[in-house]
Amino acid sequence: MVGEQKARATYEKLIDLCRDNPDVIDPLRFLREREVVHFQRFGEALRGVQDKLAMKKFYMNDSCGCKNN
DSSP states (O other), rough: HHOOOOOOOHHHHHHTTTTTTHHHHHHHHHHHHHHHHHHHHHHHHHHHHHHHHHHHOOOOOOOTTOOOO
16 A cells, blocks of 8 residues: 555646646556555455454364363
C-alpha cells in the first residue's frame, strides 16, 4: 500500500510541474486516480483478512501431557 501512496505523490508532483500542458496532465490525473483506487482495494482486502483472523478460534494442543495449573 505504501507503493500506491508514493506513486500518487509522484503523479501529483508531476502534475504540478506540467500545469501548462493539458495533454500531459490528463494521463497523469488518470494514473493518480488509479493509484488511489488500488490503495482503497488493498485496504479493503487487508481489512477482510484481519477480520477473518480475528474471528478464527485458536485451540491449544496439549500433546506433551503437560498440565497448566
